[in-house]
Amino acid sequence: MRLSRYFLPTLKETPAEAQIVSHRLMLRAGMIRQAAAGIYSWLPLGFRVLKRIEQIVREEQDRAGCHEMLMPTIQSADLWRESGRYEDYGKEMLRIRDRHDRDLLYGPTNEELITDIFRFYVKSYRELPQILYHIQWKFRDEIRPRFGVMRGREFLMKDAYSFDFDYAGSKHSYNKMFLAYLRTFDRMGLRAIPMRADTGPIGGDLSHEFIILAETGESEVFCHRDWLSLDLRRDDVDYDGDLEPVIESFTSLYAATDEKHNPATCPLSADELVTARGIEVGHIFHFGTKYSAPMNAAVAGPDGEPVHCQMGSYGIGVSRLVGAVIEASHDDAGIIWPEAVAPFKVGLINLRTGDAACDAACDDIYSRLEAAGVEVLLDDRDERAGAKFADMDLIGLPWQLVVGPRGLKSGQVELKRRSDGTREEVSIDSALSRLTGQP
RNA sequence: CGGGGCGUAGCGCAGCCUGGUAGCGCGUCUGCUUUGGGAGCAGAAGGCCCCCGGUUCGAAUCCGGGCGCCCCGACCA
Known part of the structure; x- marks a missing residue:
């Protein structure tokens, strides 16, 4: 590309609204332009980075055996009434009414939609396991969007959904995604630490957040200091083999988010414990039958009896990662792109x-x-x-x-x-x- | 949603208190001179001073009401 013909509107001075370094640099480098609070246009340079990050995410999902698809941004309210979340989600969900007065919404996530698709087609345990994902824009009407693309209202997210016949299978799917996430973030030059996390309103009993340590992180996190130097690379993963030992090697080392950390029961000495702030770039959940039961997503088992599927969901904030990489890699003069995501x-x-x-x-x-x-x-x-x-x-x-x-x-x-x-x-x-x- | 701040040229800001010709720096355009870490000189363009209403002979400035954006907190797969 010849710069004389490119569209790269760099700024010498920092716009007043930008508080954190990634936001400042993205504006100055001509990557994004704010359209409204928490909503951004991606200019050519920023869009190239976004695409690169998206592609790494895609490649690692595919490598783990997931299948890409695409669900719409606009969803019908009916499905959400079925799961019970239409009321629960509250004002964060952007509700829309069409010309026929039908209730629609701009999807904040896709559990309902994917479960609906799954239950329509999949009827036998022999068709399992299955992990489906898409990379699609989401909208959550946050009370206070901030920090540029780090906490936007509209954001690009990879969300994957696993379906298994039993808990052991579902745990294996969870483990696969756990390792796929480690590989994904490592490829972007990031040290993302998997931390035991709260499941929140989405429910479930097993959850990890993948956290980048950064001063501008939104939440406080706690981990063993060995995480700061641990080799997170796993090049030789056999996704069909027994993943428990390698998962164990990571989960045995203490790391927890604010909600899961209890100073009274924390096993670490003051010397071992690192308290820091973190950016959540990924979040994985196992939530069992939370959606498959109310929405009746069941398959016939070997005995012919229907069984509600065991499900998990797995998110990566693709647009947030652009900001997170900059937070992790910059100096006074500007951004320092890791080669894998450089425009x-x-x-x-x-x-x-x-x-x-x-x-x-x-x-x-x-x-x-x-x-x-x-x-x-x-x-x-x-x-x-x-x-x-x-x-x-x-x-x-x-x-x-x-x-x-x-x-x-x-x-x-x-x-x-x-x-x-x-x-x-x-x-x-x-x-x-x-x-x-x-x- | 509670608390605070800000809307003036593309960007960063001054002017507002004390009403009277709308300014500065950067950027942009023209010309000349320059040319290894954001050049110099000369000239020029660019404004619904966020919007609506009120007070006044006269409002960027005072008053009322909106809207937008930002920050702190609460909130947040």
Whole structure:
């Protein structure tokens, strides 16, 4: 992409409404634009990141054997009356009436809808287990939306729903999602700690929140200090094997949210206990028959008798993750994108647009990177060097390749790594092989 | 929903108390000079001062009522 033709409205000053660093940086980097309280438009740069995060979530769900589908944003109130949640959900649910005076709602979640679909088609235990998911916009009319996309009213969420014949099967589905979540967040360069959590109004008896530690987190959390250095990577997961031992290795180490933490019974010494604030990026629940019973989602067992399915639901806040990654990875100059979610891998800076040698070198590097499948943003604007450096640092692409007349005289360009600021003078060919991974 | 704050040019703000020509910085446009970490000079464009009503000869400014946004708290799969 050539910056001179892109839509990247960066801001030098911070809009007054932004309080936390991720919100400030998203506004300054031209990623989002507020449309109303807690409702945002995603501008091209922000949308690229959102899509990347969504794709990682998708790949890890698929790897765990889940099946993607898409349910609508607008739902009929009737299903919610059936589960009893139409009244329970309260003012947080956005209720809509159509021209025929039928009650509709903008979905805050999808348990009812998925259960309705499931019960219509699935009649035998032999069709289980099943995990279905979608990635769809939700709306919750929060009393006080805040912190940009971290707590919006409209937000993009991945929600998955598992159906099993018995508790053992359901626990296995839960474990699969537990591990899929660890992999998902790890791929984004995040340390997400699974913490025992309250199930809240959704009900159930088993629940973990995946928490990123950050000063701007909305809730207080408690965990063993070993979590801060524990290796969370699990590359060799066999989702069909026995997952209990590996789950046990994580759940045996203390970590709890505010609701589940009790100082009186906490087993940790003051020395071991870390008290911090956290951002919830994922939440998994096992809730048994809470929806399958009232909505009569049952399958025939081996003996022919109908049994209500054991269910779980599993959410990841996709749009919130964009903010969470920034909270976890930035410096005074701007965002530092982990390569896996970066909107572009390389920022190619032409320090002297209009200079024949610089233009030619940049065009050459640009086309060779594109040919190698490396996503590159070429700053070919007629701006001064300082402005280009500042904007590139702000938008935080992992690599900056700086082409200027001075270095070009000796065939050198400067390769800068955004994460630690290290730079080196290298030849164009050497820079290209570094960035493309090809000799 | 309780408490607090703010709505003035694209962004950040001053002016309001004490009513009388709507300002500053950044950004934008033109030209010239510049050019390796947010340049300099000269010129220019850009405003329903959130909305409605009231007081007044006269309202960005005073009064009343709305609306919007932000913060703290409570709330929150």
